Amino acid sequence: MNLQNIGCNYLEASARKRLEGILDPGSFREFCPPTEKRISPHLHYFDIPDAFDDGVVTGEGLLDGKTVAVIAQEGRFMGGAIGEVHSSKIVGLLRRCLTKKPDAVLFLFDSGGVRLQEANAGELGVAEIIRAILDVRAAAGIGVFGLVGGSCGAYGGAGIITGCCDALAVSEE
Secondary structure (H helix, E strand, C coil), X not given: CCHHHHCCCXXXXXXHHHHHHHCCCCCCEEECCHHHCCCCCCHHHHCCCCCCCCCEEEEEEEECCEEEEEEEECCCCHHHCECHHHHXXXXXXXXXXXXXXXXXXXXEECECCECHHHHHHHHHHXXXXXXXXXXXXXXXXXXXXXXXXXXXXECCHHHHHHCCCCEEEECCC
16 A cells, blocks of 8 residues: 555545545556446435536446445535435445455445435435345455544444444544
């Protein structure tokens, strides 16, 4: 792992830059990238701008030559808050792990919790993420490792999710 690839400190880096700095060079493959325009169906009601990745990056790559599934929340979009599409992308990746069996799952947390504009969908999403993590750990025997180091930390529902990880590393910031 060479965090010097980030180009700035981990705290200030975007989700994609963090992944770029953690994974083996050129190995990251994103699932549901921004070009697919998976956006929240709820934010337009509140005149809130969309993000084409809905504030979370999911995919797989190599870490020291081993295949890892990765999730990186983007704290720069709505404080990394969890909504319907955000959680669906995470759950989809975790369910894929049940059949593709990566060596591990890395979850880079950067979230203030559930998206208030999608309260019910966000709360259900948190529950689905928890269930999927527990399935990955128990049914597939795959380790789930959390890293908390973004400017938003891991609060609310995201904080509860961190408790489901096999191990957690938290930066001082």
